[in-house]
Amino acid sequence: MKTHLGAKNCLFPIPTTLVGALVNGKPNYLTVAYVGIVDNDVISVSLGKKQYTAVGIKEHGVFSVNIPPAGLVAETDYCGMVSGKKADKSTVFTNFYGALEAAPMIEECAINMACRVIQTLELDEHFAFIGKVVETYCDDACVVDGRVDFACVQPFFYAPDKDYFALGERFAQAWHAGKAVKERRGGE
Ligand SMILES: Cc1cc2nc3c(=O)[nH]c(=O)nc-3n(C[C@H](O)[C@H](O)[C@H](O)COP(=O)(O)O)c2cc1C
Structure with a gap:
């Protein structure tokens, strides 16, 4: 049996981010859970139409996406x-x-x-800013053999209704965990 939830968005938990822009000459950050991957180097952030940060993104055509660690949950929530x-x-924060x-x-x-804005979608309640990632910065300590160590980054995740989750343990390797099933089923 399944409970019918209606058209409820259940694409959660999702990384909690801080989206930044220059607004009236000053850095401003808001917490954003509505983020997505659109292409390899293209991401989306959806901001309510009245958000102050949206004013700066529209004026300058650029924004930043920052991934706060679990230790910054209070500042992020603020x-x-x-x-x-x-x-x-x-x-x-230190800008x-x-x-x-x-x-x-x-x-x-x-x-x-x-990120540089390449497209803006005006939806019912949000502006979805589609941004091309121009450059990504990562703390030296969190780069191991040229790869980002997400255990070091310590992202945390938002889920309705108003919960934050921590990152769990790495438990499998992608494009590898399915090998046994592929062999069993005789796939190409
Ligand atoms: C966990 C969490 C997730 C949020 N996600 C979004 C979001 O995806 N989009 C959005 O516009 N606001 C989101 N908000 C609300 C904004 O961060 C909030 O309205 C903020 O005060 C707006 O700041 P600004 O007016 O300085 O831009 C979220 C808030 C929290 C606590």
Whole structure:
């Protein structure tokens, strides 16, 4: 038996991110769970139409996506509770800049992606900004043999209704775990 949930979005848990932009000359970050992969180097972030950060993204055509560690859950949650319209969020984190002048990034997040908007979709409640990743920055300590060590990055995940989950253990290898089944079924 299955419970019918209606058209409920269940693509969760999903990484909790901090999306940054320069708004009225200052860095501003908001917490964003509605993120997605669109192409290898193209990602989407969906911002409510009234979000202060959206003003900066529209003005400059760039934004950053920062992946906060579990240890920054309080600061991250704060950025999702308070708008830059009412509070100066430019001093919550240490800001730095990379490839894109108007895309402030967060030093305390192990991964930062500087993105240029290539398309904007106006949906019922959100603007979906589709961004090409221009450059990605990763803490040296979290790069092992040229690969990102996500156990070091310590991302955490948002799920309805209002829960955060930590990253679990690595438990299998992709494009490998299915080998036994493939052999059993005699697939190409
Ligand atoms: C866990 C979490 C996830 C959120 N995800 C989104 C999101 O995907 N898109 C969005 O527009 N707002 C999201 N919000 C709400 C914004 O972060 C919040 O309204 C913020 O104060 C807006 O800041 P700004 O007005 O300074 O841009 C989320 C908040 C939390 C706590």
